[in-house]
Amino acid sequence: MIPLNPDWRKGKGLTYRKDLVEWVDSHPEASFYDLWEETIDPTWLPYLAQSGGATKKDLILAACGVVRLCLHLLPPRDGLIAIETAESWARKVATEGQLHKALYAVPVPTDTSSPAYPAYNAVSIACNASAYSDSYLAAACATSDTVYWALRAGNESQVICSTLRKHLNFERPREKGLTVWQRLAAKD
Numbered sequence: 001m002i003p004l005n006p007d008w009r010k011g012k013g014l015t016y017r018k019d020l021v022e023w024v025d026s027h028p029e030a031s032f033y034d035l036w037e038e039t040i041d042p043t044w045l046p047y048l049a050q051s052g053g054a055t056k057k058d059l060i061l062a063a064c065g066v067v068r069l070c071l072h073l074l075p076p077r078d079g080l081i082a083i084e085t086a087e088s089w090a091r092k093v094a095t096e097g098q099l100h101k102a103l104y105a106v107p108v109p110t111d112t113s114s115p116a117y118p119a120y121n122a123v124s125i126a127c128n129a130s131a132y133s134d135s136y137l138a139a140a141c142a143t144s145d146t147v148y149w150a151l152r153a154g155n156e157s158q159v160i161c162s163t164l165r166k167h168l169n170f171e172r173p174r175e176k177g178l179t180v181w182q183r184l185a186a187k188d
Contacts, residue, residue, distance in 0.1 A: 001171050002054055008032050011051025013140050020044045033172045042151070042160040046143035049168040059139040060090040062167035063126040063146040066160055070119035070153045078106040079123050086127045103127040118152035125149065 005011060014021055023044075027035060032052055039045055046059055054062075064087045071079045085102035088094035106123055109116040129142030147160055 001169050002049075002052065002058060004032055004170060005051065005053035008051045008053065013047035013050030013052075016141070017044065017047050020047055024048075033170065036165070036170050040157065040161065042147045042157050042164060043144045045161060045164045045168070046140040046147065049164070049170070050140035052170055054140075054168050056139040057090045058168055059143045060126065060129055061087060062164050063129060063139075063143040064090070065163050065167040066143075066146050066150045066155075067119075067122045067126045069155045069159065069163060070122050070150055073116045073119035073153055074123065075107060079119070082106050082123050082127055099127055115153050118149040122146045122149035122153065 008014075009024065014024060020041075024030075024035060030038075032048075036045075036048060036052070039048060046054075046062065049059065049062070064083050067079070067083050071083070082102040082105065085094050085099050089096065089099045103124060106120060109120050111117065125142050125145045129139055129146075143164075147164070150160055151157065
């Protein structure tokens with residue numbers, strides 16, 4: 001679970017996308033958690049997550065999760081090895097050299113109209129973000145770009161949003177003294 005940055009409305013991720021800022025500002029009473037759950041544009045979620053306190057590692061792993069939705073469009077094993085290496089790099093297990101070797105093993109599709117082309121771009125951006133992103137904001141941008149290419153590869157927005165929320169786990173804090181089961185029982 002990612003701890004929430006109490007100053008999330010002032011986070012750099014929110015200043016990067018004007019459309020996101022306008023949407024957040026149009027909901028002044030909404031909590032981070034409400035906005036996190038209501039956002040239907042998957043390209044916004046990485047910026048919202050960055051403002052909420054997600055780390056570079058969190059964002060890279062989320063980008064890799066989104067890329068996994070596209071792997072069926074790439075040659076067997078090549079894309080999977082690249083993403084697994086990017087995940088290992090984010091966890092400080094793999095080296096930058098191993099990451100580059102894995103990425104360069106994925107053949108670049110020659111037909112730019114093929115669904116494999118956006119899938120390859122998603123893999124490439126996630127792997128390069130792992131190696132080159134010096135800042136959390138750069139990781140948020142790369143994650144958003146990965147989402148863009150995953151959408152171009154034919155993935156549904158709702159599926160991508162679910163994947164991002166799974167990997168960027170901002171859970172609501174428990175209400176004072178009540179467990180989930182107690183709150184559900186109180187509604188009945």
